[in-house]
Amino acid sequence: MVEEIDTTEIKDELPLLVLRGLVVFPHMVIPLLVGRDKSVEALEEAMVEDRLILLAAQKDETVEEPETEEIYDMGTVAQVKQLVKLPDGTIKILVEGLKRAKIDEFLQEDPYFKIRLQEIEPEEKESKELEALMRSLVNRFEEYVKLNQKLPPETMMTVANVEDPGRLVDVMVSHMSLKVDQEQEILQAVSYKERLKQLYKLLDEEIEVLEVKDKINSEVREQVEKRQKEYYLKEQLKAIKKELGQDEEMSDEIEEYRTKIEEADLPEEVEEKALKEVDRLTRMPPMANEGVVVRNYLDCILDLPWNEKSQDRLVLDDAEEILERDHYGLEDVKDRILEYLAVRKLTDEMKSPILCLVGPPGVGKTSLGKSLAEAIGREFVRLSLGGLKDEAEIRGHRRTYVGSRPGRIINAIRDAGTNNPLFLLDEVDKIQSDFRGDPAAALLEVLDPEQNDTFTDHYLELPFDLSDVIFITTANVTHTIPGPLQDRMEVIEIAGYTEEDKVKIAQEHLLPKQIENHGLSEDQINVSENAIRKLIRNYTRESGVRNLERKLAGVCRKVAKEVVKGKERLSRVTVQNVDSYLGIEKFNYGEVDEESQVGVATGLAWTKSGGDILKIEVSVVPGKGKLLLTGKLGDVMKESGQAALSYARSKIEEFELEEDFHENYDIHIHVPKGAIPKDGPSAGITITTAIISALSGRKVNSKVAMTGEITLRGRVLPVGGVESKVLAAHRAGIETVIMSEENEKNLDEVPDNIKRDLEFKFVEHMDEVTDTALLKEE
Incomplete structure (x- = not known):
């Protein structure tokens, strides 16, 4: 328990705690x-002494220090009853106010405020006028408590028996x-009479x-009661008319639904279902939740293009x-689309095959769908x-609650306005499944x-004919598409664009589009072909052209800024100044042009963004x-490394390797760019070549790249x-590509x-790989 302080023994020098937005x-x-900080210091000083501190409010609560x-000179001496330090x-x-006090002098300001105080005690004696003021104030406060719903009636108990006017x-x-300013005025008032009058006001x-406020609440309450009364009387009137046999005419809304259904020329099954729902609606109370569900359902049926x-x-x-x-290159894909259209022209009964365009991002899969839709109207x-x-x-949600709605397939058909649109299902390889079901199975x-x-x-709970819809799907990869779903689609691979394709x-x-989008004209910007080629080689690394378009947009933004600043002459973007528009180069084009090295082989890898080259380094210590x-290699690549080492051990004599190298040396296989996960069965011959090179000391031709898996034999x-x-x-910039003889057909x-720019070596055995890739000893 904290000792009670004798208020007659309060010292005239105390630490000051400045309050913000509060008067005690x-x-x-x-x-x-x-x-x-100052408040904490003042509090700690008070706790060391006698737990007394002066509390005074600051004039502007937005001021931090x-x-x-900026501090009111009148405050309250208080005793700290409890203190708890919080984690933040x-x-x-917990403080208890003791008595008023006035700041007489500031003794110090750092590290906390310390003041000399002057106690304020009115010298008034009890009088009839004070007693009358107190009684009037108590009566007025009782009215305040009755009107203020936030205060409990028991509040009057705390003031009823107080005889001291100040208290x-x-x-x-x-x-x-x-x-705060109103409370401070009362705190500043010295005499009891002045305090009582101010509080009364x-x-x-x-x-x-x-x-x-109470009057406004009463008026609102009366209006609500009036509406409820009107609704009750209307319901009574309906019941009286029904008893008298006077059937009420069909409401305008119900009649409107019936008219729309009759004029919509719906299929017989659909029309029958819709009229049955209208009949249900006539038997429901106007404000019933189920009525909302039925109205939404009828609107959905009427909005669908059953015959459009x-x-x-x-x-x-x-x-x-x-x-x-719309598309440069992609000749095989265009031919397949034109074949598809030719067959549809010859026969209307043909079931539409589902085309699945598979390729890395940015190669134009989605835009091909748009072009096809435009081509066939x-x-x-x-x-x-x-x-x-x-x-x-x-498949949609069942109509069991107010928020139910049709599935995204039906919604899209409704938005299209026809029952035979060209429907593009994007990113079909990224469908997932959890406890809510398997969307891929629903797509079957x-x-x-x-x-x-x-x-x-x-x-909908009604059959809708989707057989006339042309479905096209897109994906980045095929191995994540479920087998049954993939079986229903014809996969068309889009590998990516060559450098020449990207330039065209x-x-x-891309460039004309970006020039127009940035408010420029061809008289204000010119990007040379070699500059575009440098953008492709040194600022992007992709199979598509999405990043290339972003880089061209970056160039256009820089030129637009120059034009706004007042530049009038043509901005020429060349190989020499392209870095001034886009900064330093992001990629090293032709990094394979470096000197041939021992223990470093170049492999070819496939990624979601298209093909890429992969350096494999081997060190023998x-x-x-x-x-x-x-x-960051996957299990398949690790197994390829083990198989490659076993093969190398079988070739000790042929490559003049040390017989016990597998016992006396550690072999470290590393694939740079360690933050990127790598896996797959394509690196076997590359790892083997790098191991044999590191063990034999023979260099690997840096102009040769290879792909293929190896067996132990x-x-x-x-x-x-x-x-x-x-x-x-x-x-x-590779010159020679080595791959399995069985891959020749894939060319x-x-x-x-x-193909004209590259030399291909089709091999059956690892010996042919090393003959081509390893340079002869000098």
Whole structure:
């Protein structure tokens, strides 16, 4: 327990705690949070002495560190009853106000305020006038308590028996919600008479505000009661009419629904279902929640294009012109699309195959869908499936609650306005599944031509014919697409663009588009072909052209800034000054041009962004025969490293290796760019070449890149992604590409100009790889 302080023994020098937005009165017990440095110091000084401290408010509560002139000179001496230090460094205290005191002099300002105080005690004696003022104030406060709903009736108990006029005022103020300046005025008042009069005036103002507020609340309450009464009387009137046999006419809303259903020319099953729902609506109370569900359902049925079709415009020459206009290259994909259109022109009964465009980001998969829609004259609808987990997003929610809605397939058809749009399902390889179902399984019905003529959405509960819809899907990879779903689609691979393709695309499509988007004209900016080539080589590394377009946009922004600043002459972007527009180069084009080295081989890898080259480094150091693999490699690449080492041990005599190298040396295999996960069966021959090079001391030709897996007997196995890997080799400046003989057939996918620039070595055995890749000893 904290000792009670004898208020007659209060020292005239005390630390000062400055309050922000708060005034403490005598006899008030209140918790405070202390966080400012000076306040904490003052509090610690008070705790060392006799727990006494002066509490005074600052004039402007927005000031963080008030000066002496910004502090009210009248405050309250208080005793710290409790103190608790909080984890965030602030201190929570419980203080009790003891008596008024005036700041006579500031003795110090740092590290805390210390003042000399002067106690303020009125010298008035009891009088009839004081007693009358106190009684009037108590009566007025009782009215205030009755009007203020925040104060309990028991509040009057705390003031009813207070006989001291000063204490009466202090207790009343502690129960009122006053502004800081109003409270400070009462605290500043010295005489009892002045305090009582000031508080009486404030009570009058507060009571007047509360009476106006109570009047407004009463008027609002009367209006609500009036509406409820009208509703009750209307319901009574309906019941009386029904008893008298006077049927009420169908409401305008119900009649409107019936008219719309009759004029909509809906299929027989759909019309029957809709009219049944209208009948249900007539038997429901107007404000029932179920009525909202029925209205939304009827609106959905009437909004769907049950019989609205787009007429196909199947002119192959026009379609070919549109595809050539919007996309450069991609000849195989364009041919397949034109074949598809030709077959549709010859037969209307053909079930539409589902085309799946697979390729890295930025190669134009989505825009191909838009071009196809324009070519055949159909509405274009795009739905992104990336990250979709809930099966209800495809099939819809059942109509069991107010927030239910149809699935995204039906919603998209409704937005299209026709029942045969071209429907693009984007990112089909990124569908996920959890406890809410498997959206990929739900798509099986949507994409199956044998089933989707009666696709039933859970919300709609009616079959909707999707057989005339042309579905096209896009994906970055195929291995993450579920097997049954992939089985329903015809996969068309889009490997990426060659450097020449990118140059043409930039000149004919991307640059004119960005010049227009940035408010420029061809008289203000000129980007040379060699500058574009440098952008492709040194500022982007991708199979598509998305980053290339961003870099061209960056150049246009810089030129736009120059134009706004007043530059009038043509801005020429050349190889020499392109770095002044885009900063330092991001990539080292042709890094394979470095000197051939021992233990460093170049492999070809496939990534989600297309093909890439991969350096594999091998270091041989004295040790105990350990094999160390680093570079964030997956299990398949680790196994390739072990198989490569076993093969190298079988070639000790051929490459004149030390017989016991596997016991006396540690072999460290490292693939740089360690932050990027790497895995796959394509690095076997590359790892083997690097190991043999490191053990034999023979250099690996830096102009040679390879891809393929190896068996323990040295046989070279075929791999996938040949087109992407060859494009990456050409992009990096490789001269010779080694791959399995079984991959020769895959070169048909590679553009002819790329094949002319590269030399291909098709091998069956690892011996052929080392003959080509390892340089002869000097």
